[in-house]
Amino acid sequence: MSLxxxxxxxxxxxxxxxxxxxxxxxxxxxxxxxARAEDALKLARAIEDVKTNVRLCRECFNLSEGTDICQxxxxxxxxxxxxxxxxxxxxxxxLEKTGSFQGVYHVLHGRIAPLEGITPxxxxxxxxxxxxxxxxxxxxxxxxxxTLEGDGTALYLxxxxxxxxxxxxxxxxxxxxxxxxxxxxxxxLADALSGRQKF
Amino acid sequence: MISDQTDAFVIxxxxxxxxxxxxxxxxxxxxxLSVMAKGARRLKSSFEVALDLLSxxxxxxxxxxxxxxxxxxxxxxxxxFDGLRRNLGALYAGYFIAEVLNxxxxxxxxxxxxxxxxxxxxxxxxxxxxRQLTLIRFQLKLLKExxxxxxxxxxSISGAEVGLSERxxxxxxxxxxxxxxxxxxxxxxxxxxxxxxxxxxxxxxxxEAAERLVPSQRGRDEMWRLLLAxxxxxxxxxxxxxxMLDAS
Numbered sequence: 001m002s003l004x005x006x007x008x009x010x011x012x013x014x015x016x017x018x019x020x021x022x023x024x025x026x027x028x029x030x031x032x033x034x035a036r037a038e039d040a041l042k043l044a045r046a047i048e049d050v051k052t053n054v055r056l057c058r059e060c061f062n063l064s065e066g067t068d069i070c071q072x073x074x075x076x077x078x079x080x081x082x083x084x085x086x087x088x089x090x091x092x093x094x095l096e097k098t099g100s101f102q103g104v105y106h107v108l109h110g111r112i113a114p115l116e117g118i119t120p121x122x123x124x125x126x127x128x129x130x131x132x133x134x135x136x137x138x139x140x141x142x143x144x145x146x147t148l149e150g151d152g153t154a155l156y157l158x159x160x161x162x163x164x165x166x167x168x169x170x171x172x173x174x175x176x177x178x179x180x181x182x183x184x185x186x187x188x189l190a191d192a193l194s195g196r197q198k199f
Numbered sequence: 200m201i202s203d204q205t206d207a208f209v210i211x212x213x214x215x216x217x218x219x220x221x222x223x224x225x226x227x228x229x230x231x232l233s234v235m236a237k238g239a240r241r242l243k244s245s246f247e248v249a250l251d252l253l254s255x256x257x258x259x260x261x262x263x264x265x266x267x268x269x270x271x272x273x274x275x276x277x278x279x280f281d282g283l284r285r286n287l288g289a290l291y292a293g294y295f296i297a298e299v300l301n302x303x304x305x306x307x308x309x310x311x312x313x314x315x316x317x318x319x320x321x322x323x324x325x326x327x328x329x330r331q332l333t334l335i336r337f338q339l340k341l342l343k344e345x346x347x348x349x350x351x352x353x354x355s356i357s358g359a360e361v362g363l364s365e366r367x368x369x370x371x372x373x374x375x376x377x378x379x380x381x382x383x384x385x386x387x388x389x390x391x392x393x394x395x396x397x398x399x400x401x402x403x404x405x406x407e408a409a410e411r412l413v414p415s416q417r418g419r420d421e422m423w424r425l426l427l428a429x430x431x432x433x434x435x436x437x438x439x440x441x442x443m444l445d446a447s
Binding site: 149 | 211213216217247248251252253254276279283284285286287290291294297298301439440443
C-alpha cells in the first residue's frame with residue numbers, strides 16, 4: 001500500500017541526503033508527522049534560512065551569513081599574514097576548535113582529483129593566488145588532507161606559489177600526542193621520523 | 200560467499216557514506232575488484248591508511264557472486280610511493296596508470312604479470328625515473344597483457360613481412376605496421392621512423408637491451424603518440440590524465 005503523495009515525496013527527498021537510506025528516511029518522515037507542527041516547521045525554516053542567508057565569503061570562501069565577509073575575515077585580531085589552506089569549511093571548523101590558530105583561512109572547496117574530474121580550475125585557486133599576490137601574506141600553511149590527492153593538491157599549490165615571496169609550509173604528520181610507539185603503525189612512525197623537529 | 204586474500208593497489212576511491220568508501224582495486228590474483236570498505240573513513244579504521252589512492256596493500260575480500268560490490272574485510276598496507284607526493288609529473292603519471300587500468304581491465308579478470316609491472320612502474324615513477332619512457336614501457340606491457348600488443352614484425356593487414364626502413368606506416372585501427380603497398384590505399388596511417396619501430400621491438404622484448412636503450416626525443420614522442428592513440432582506441436576516449444600530464 002502506498003502512502004500519501006506528500007509523505008512519499010518527503011521520504012524520497014530525505015533519501016537523497018548523505019547517509020540516509022530508505023528505512024531511515026521512512027523513520028524520519030514518521031517522526032516528523034508525529035511531531036508538533038511548530039517543531040517540524042522549525043526544521044523546514046532552518047533549511048530555508050541556510051539556503052537563503054548563507055553564502056561564501058568573498059575573501060576566503062568560508063561560509064558566511066548575512067554579509068559578504070565571514071566572521072574570521074572580519075576579526076581584526078587575526079594575523080592577516082598567516083594563511084591556512086583547507087579543503088572544506090568543515091576542516092576550517094575543526095582547526096578553529098583547537099583554538100591554537102590565529103591566522104586566516106582559504107577554503108578550496110575540494111581537492112585536485114583529476115580521476116573524478118576535479119581539476120585545479122574547479123577549485124578556488126585563482127582567488128588564493130590573488131590574495132598572495134597582494135603581498136600581505138607571509139606564510140601559507142597547506143592543511144589539505146594527508147592523502148595522495150590532498151598531498152597532490154598541496155604540491156600543485158606550492159608550485160603555483162613558488163613565484164611569490166611567501167613561505168609555504170605543510171601540516172606536520174606522524175605520532176599523535178598520548179600514543180605509544182609500540183602501537184603506532186609503520187607509516188605513522190615513518191612520518192614522525194621524517195618530520196622530526198629540533199628541541 | 201567466497202573469501203580470498205591477495206595483493207592489490209587502489210585505483211579509485213569514492214566516499215560512500217559518512218564512514219564508508221567504495222574502493223576499486225587492481226589485484227594480482229583476482230583482477231579488478233570494486234569493494235565496499237565499511238568504516239574506512241574513520242580515523243581508527245581497521246584499514247588504517249591502506250586504502251589511499253595507489254597504495255599497495257594485502258587485502259581480504261568476500262566475493263559476492265550476486266552483487267556488483269564485493270566486501271572488503273581486511274587491508275594492510277604493503278607499500279606506498281612517497282616519491283609521487285613530491286613530484287607532480289610523477290603523481291599524474293601514477294593517476295594515468297590507475298585510469299587506464301580501471302578503464303581497460305575487466306572485473307575479476309586476473310593479470311598477475313600486468314599487476315607486477317604496474318607496481319614496478321609506480322615504484323620507478325616514485326624514484327624519479329624518466330616519466331615518458333616509463334609510461335611508454337608500461338603501455339606496451341599493458342597492451343601486450345590485454346592482447347592488444349602492436350604488431351611490429353609484419354603487416355597488420357596483409358600479414359606480409361615488413362622490413363625496417365627509414366619511414367614506416369603504422370595504423371592504430373589495424374593494430375600495427377602496414378606494408379607500404381597496403382598503406383598507399385589506406386587512410387589514417389601514421390608515419391613513424393624505422394628507429395622508433397626498432398625501439399618498440401626492443402622494449403617489447405623486455406631484454407637487458409631495453410634498459411640500455413636511449414631513444415631520441417623524436418622517437419620517444421612518436422612512441423608516446425602511437426601507444427596513447429592505441430590505448431585511447433581501446434578505451435573509447437582519450438585518457439583524462441593526458442591533458443594534465445602534458446601541462447605538468
